[in-house]
Structures are given as structure tokens and as C-alpha cells.
Amino acid sequence: MPPPSMQAPRISVFGLGYVGSVTAACLAERGCRVIGCDVSEAKVEKINSGKAPIGEPGLDDLLGAQRLSGAVEATTDARDAVSRSEISIICVGTPSLPSGALDLSYVETVAGEIAEAVQEKNAPHVVIFRSTMLPGSTRGLYETAFSDVHSLVTAFFYPEFLRQGSALEDFRNPSLSAFGHLTDEESSEAWMEFLLEENTERMSVEEAELLKYACNAFHATKVAFANEIGRLAKGLDIDSKKVMTALCEDHRLNISPYYLRPGTPFGGSCLPKDVNALTQSARRQGVAVPVLDSLIASNRKHLESLLERVEARRNRTILIVGLAFKAGTDDLRGSAMLDLSAELLLRGYTVRIFDPDVSPEKLIGANRHVAESRLPSFDTLLVESVGEALSSDAGSTTIVVTKPCLDGSEFAQLLESRDGDHVIDVNYWSELEGLVPSYEGICW
Ligand SMILES: NC(=O)c1ccc[n+]([C@@H]2O[C@H](COP(=O)([O-])OP(=O)(O)OC[C@H]3O[C@@H](n4cnc5c(N)ncnc54)[C@H](O)[C@@H]3O)[C@@H](O)[C@H]2O)c1
Known part of the structure; x- marks a missing residue:
């Protein structure tokens, strides 16, 4: 030029x-x-x-x-x-x-x-x-x-x-x-x-092309979502304008980058439960809410795509790093990684789990019930460290990471002398991307 x-x-x-x-x-x-x-x-x-x-x-x-x-x-x-x-x-x-x-x-x-x-x-x-x-x-x-x-x-x-x-x-x-x-x-x-x-x-150019569609799809989602809340509210004689205005006042969780990062399927004790309750209530009222109805199905698809990614590697041993539904908690209710582990066990994989926030002796009540009902041999699957899991496995391991539970360089070192391991990052642990040769992101 x-x-x-x-x-x-x-x-x-x-x-x-x-x-x-x-x-x-x-x-x-x-x-x-x-x-x-x-x-x-x-x-x-x-x-x-x-x-x-x-x-x-x-x-x-x-x-x-x-x-x-x-x-x-x-x-x-x-x-x-x-x-x-x-x-x-x-x-x-x-x-x-x-x-x-x-x-x-x-x-x-x-x-x-x-x-x-x-x-x-x-x-x-x-x-x-x-x-x-x-x-x-x-x-x-x-x-x-x-x-x-x-x-x-x-x-x-x-x-x-x-x-x-x-x-x-x-x-x-x-x-x-x-x-x-x-x-x-x-x-x-x-x-x-x-x-x-x-x-x-x-x-x-491809990022810019997709950005334009992502923006318009996001705008369309917002409009359709607001209209569904509006229809639900009208059926219940509630002022939807007031509800949505208050929703928009929250700039930390609602109108913000929060919950807008590709990564882990949603989970926990609230989102799946509350979305289910709302869609059930809409059905009872005879109000069609296809956007809300699609959320659980979409989340399930996301988990299935992770399962397909894990299976594509053909490693028979899987290490899950981070089991709770998000970092900083031991809550296993609605945990996508718990579902993934259960599905892998059913399919005959050897599954090990490392999560420093989850210790069997502290797990009581609903949390323990959820863990044991999905993973009957729950306590035996847990390992004390990533090193322990890898040292007990001579073969290749696929490691699904959802949270940075250890130092990134230490993690990379553990993998250094091994062949055939593969890391699938579900929640963008940015440090790993450059450190681990066999690194794959779930959406990147
Ligand atoms: N309308 C919007 O608000 C908006 C906003 C952002 C992006 N876009 C995108 O921008 C693009 C254009 O949208 P628009 O709404 O301006 O479309 P438009 O239909 O209003 O205008 C397109 C123009 O292109 C002309 N045209 C067709 N073939 C031509 C040719 N061979 N040579 C010269 N001119 C030719 C047509 O005669 C017409 O005047 C679309 O891809 C649209 O998706 C539109």
C-alpha cells in the first residue's frame, strides 16, 4: 500500500x-x-x-x-x-x-x-x-x-x-x-x-463478522426475554415495567459482563431450580415462554458437547479438577461437573476428582446426598492432589479443569514428563493456555 x-x-x-x-x-x-x-x-x-x-x-x-x-x-x-x-x-x-x-x-x-x-x-x-x-x-x-x-x-x-x-x-x-x-x-x-x-x-475479520451477529442475537434475546417476563407478569397481574426497571438497576450481575463469558454450564442450587419453577408456572398459566423453556435444554447441550470433547480424546482415565458448581464453594447442587463425572462412570471411564474446597468429612446434608446419589462411590473418587491422581495413573489422562485449584506452573510441571495427557479448560484458566502443550478450551 x-x-x-x-x-x-x-x-x-x-x-x-x-x-x-x-x-x-x-x-x-x-x-x-x-x-x-x-x-x-x-x-x-x-x-x-x-x-x-x-x-x-x-x-x-x-x-x-x-x-x-x-x-x-x-x-x-x-x-x-x-x-x-x-x-x-x-x-x-x-x-x-x-x-x-x-x-x-x-x-x-x-x-x-x-x-x-x-x-x-x-x-x-x-x-x-x-x-x-x-x-x-x-x-x-x-x-x-x-x-x-x-x-x-x-x-x-x-x-x-x-x-x-x-x-x-x-x-x-x-x-x-x-x-x-x-x-x-x-x-x-x-x-x-x-x-x-x-x-x-x-x-x-471472522471475529468482527461474528461479533455483529452476536450483538444482534443478544439484542433479540433481550427483547424476547423481556416480553416473556412481561407476558408472565400480565397473567399474574404484576407490573412488568416495574420488575424490569428494577432488574436493569443491577449493574453488577444483570446489566454487566457477569454471566456473559463462554465457559461452564450454569448450575448451583438456584439457577436450574428457579428456571424450572418459572417455566412450570408459565405452563400452568398457559403462557408460552419458549426462550425460558430453552435454557435448561441449552445448558444440557453444552454439557453434552463437553462430554463429546472428552470422549474424542479416547483416554480412559479422566481427572476432574474442580467439582463444585463454581470456585470458592463446596456446593455440589446442580454441579455440571458432578453430572459429567456420573455420565463418564456410567460409560466405563476411570474418574478421579480433585477439588480442595470439597472434603468428604465436611460434606453433610443435602450436599452429601446430592454427591452420593449421583456418584455412589463418591469418597473413593476424590484425590488429595492433581499429583496424586497422575502418579497413580501410568496411562494418558484427560484432565477437565473448571477452576484454578493449584499453581499453573506446578500443574504444567506435573504434565511435563508425561505423554498423551490432554487438558480441557471449561472456565478459561488463562495461565494454562500458554503453559500446557495439550491444552484445549471448551469454547475457544
Ligand atoms: N438497516 C440497519 O439499521 C442496519 C444496521 C447495521 C447493519 N445493517 C446491514 O447493512 C447492510 C445494508 O442494510 P440497509 O438496511 O442499508 O439495506 P438497504 O436495502 O436499505 O440498502 C441496500 C442498497 O444497496 C443497493 N444495491 C443493491 N445492489 C447494488 C449494486 N450492485 N451496486 C450498488 N448498490 C446496490 C440497493 O439498491 C439499496 O439501495 C445489510 O447487510 C444490513 O444487514 C443494517
Whole structure:
């Protein structure tokens, strides 16, 4: 790539719908020279007459002002748009096919047109995909559509998070900004100073592509969840607004990163019990709550995927490090690792368990009952240390870790002289990742 221009870049924006027309207007406002491109002559004409091609508060005024100053114009000619810009931003639609699958045909067409135009221009060009696309799409398009111009084209994925209705404000001050690289080529980012926010997260294109879907799926989950609580509340003559407002007041556990880390299935004495009670109560009321209903099934699937991962290693001895449902407690009620151990025993594996928080002599009441009902030979499965478990086993062991119960380097040392052991980390014990050669994360 050539050195970054000190002047604002000339940018072509492909697709002048809800995202593209806002992008064009806001980049012009930032000082870029923008040429919009759309197959719709009507939209191109609108922009050229200083009018918004879609309904969005404030856009008419902004486009009018930017058109007047000559900072923005539009065309239906893709070749012309590319020849008069250094950067192209793709904002065409990615609708659903009748099957629900993603229709990438508009993006493919535009990518092909840009590739041809770059070849003709024979000058370096940056292509930024903003259309929402599934992981792998940007790389796939780069490999296919741009195969003849790899030496000229640098491609990125830069998801758009604006909301219709407040799109200008969201563009100017985004809630999240993430920039996906195909390679480690951060140097080419110098071109992006007019685009990227100061707090932009850098990641791979696949991470950025998934991030966009994760955000939208999360938003959809929140809406569906709130509506289910609302329906339940109405049936019980309870004020759902008050309940949900109070829920949102808790910024430690509710509206926070807590409970949002991939890892252990949920467990303990409360979550499974209370989700079950709530869904039972909804059934009695005749209120459909498919989101709430799916939680126990989803949690079960997560545990099954861990079981499959353990079995895939074909080691017959399994060491569970951390049995209680979470660190810092000896509570075994609803413990996913207790379920995993029981299932492995049923399947004929040799199971050993190390958890310094769980000692047989202190285990009484419901806790002991839960342990013994799931693992009849419970006391004999427990070991005093990871070293003890490994020294009694000459063969290879798969070690499932859910909490850092010992020093990471000590753990790595214990495994050093052994062959065929495998560590599956369920709760991201970050230290282990670099220390243990045969390390695998449950979700990473
Ligand atoms: N609408 C939103 O709020 C929003 C927010 C974030 C991300 N997105 C994503 O951004 C993308 C665009 O969404 P949108 O709502 O702006 O779509 P849209 O349907 O409003 O606009 C798409 C535009 O692309 C044009 N187009 C189609 N083929 C073209 C071609 N070959 N050359 C030039 N233009 C072409 C269409 O004529 C249309 O004007 C989608 O992937 C969407 O999922 C949308």
C-alpha cells in the first residue's frame, strides 16, 4: 500500500440505503470526499439533488448541506466511483433467502464490479465490507472476487452498529466499533483515520463478522426475554415495567459482563431450580415462554458437547479438577461437573476428582446426598492432589479443569514428563493456555 494520505481520502460508498446513505453523509461531514453508488437511479438522483433517499431524522438536512458544499455526490457507474476514490465501502443489502439462509448475491456483484474497476485503475485500493455477513464471508469474497487484484486490494470487515431512527447520532458516536483484519497488516490502517473511532477494537475479520451477529442475537434475546417476563407478569397481574426497571438497576450481575463469558454450564442450587419453577408456572398459566423453556435444554447441550470433547480424546482415565458448581464453594447442587463425572462412570471411564474446597468429612446434608446419589462411590473418587491422581495413573489422562485449584506452573510441571495427557479448560484458566502443550478450551 502507498503511504497514507495526509488529506481526507476519497471514498466510494456502494449501496445507498439505510446504512449507505447515512455513511455517505456522515463521512462527508467528517471532511471526506464521498461518491455514492447505487443501482437505483431514483436514489442516486435524490442524493444528487441534496435529498435523503430514505427516511431518517436529520439526514435530509445533512445531505443537503454536504451536497451544497460539493462533498458528496452519487452515480450508478461503479467503475467511475472506484476510479475517483481510494477506499470503497460496501453497504448493499444481505437479505434472507426463502430458506432463511443469507443472500450474499448483492455483495458478490458489487465486489466483482469493484475488482474489475481496480484492475482497470491499476492502483492500490481499500475495500471495506460493512454489510452484515456470516463469518468466513469477507475472506471468501477476497479470495474469489478479488483474486486477480490481491496485490492492489486490502480488504477489511467493519460492522455497522447504527440503529434506524438515531442513525446519525449512532454513526457519529457508535456504541461499539470493531475492525476486522484479514491479515496483521495494521499499517494499512493509517488510511482509516477518518473512519475508525479512537476506541475501535481490532480483531480478525471472522471475529468482527461474528461479533455483529452476536450483538444482534443478544439484542433479540433481550427483547424476547423481556416480553416473556412481561407476558408472565400480565397473567399474574404484576407490573412488568416495574420488575424490569428494577432488574436493569443491577449493574453488577444483570446489566454487566457477569454471566456473559463462554465457559461452564450454569448450575448451583438456584439457577436450574428457579428456571424450572418459572417455566412450570408459565405452563400452568398457559403462557408460552419458549426462550425460558430453552435454557435448561441449552445448558444440557453444552454439557453434552463437553462430554463429546472428552470422549474424542479416547483416554480412559479422566481427572476432574474442580467439582463444585463454581470456585470458592463446596456446593455440589446442580454441579455440571458432578453430572459429567456420573455420565463418564456410567460409560466405563476411570474418574478421579480433585477439588480442595470439597472434603468428604465436611460434606453433610443435602450436599452429601446430592454427591452420593449421583456418584455412589463418591469418597473413593476424590484425590488429595492433581499429583496424586497422575502418579497413580501410568496411562494418558484427560484432565477437565473448571477452576484454578493449584499453581499453573506446578500443574504444567506435573504434565511435563508425561505423554498423551490432554487438558480441557471449561472456565478459561488463562495461565494454562500458554503453559500446557495439550491444552484445549471448551469454547475457544
Ligand atoms: N438497516 C440497519 O439499521 C442496519 C444496521 C447495521 C447493519 N445493517 C446491514 O447493512 C447492510 C445494508 O442494510 P440497509 O438496511 O442499508 O439495506 P438497504 O436495502 O436499505 O440498502 C441496500 C442498497 O444497496 C443497493 N444495491 C443493491 N445492489 C447494488 C449494486 N450492485 N451496486 C450498488 N448498490 C446496490 C440497493 O439498491 C439499496 O439501495 C445489510 O447487510 C444490513 O444487514 C443494517
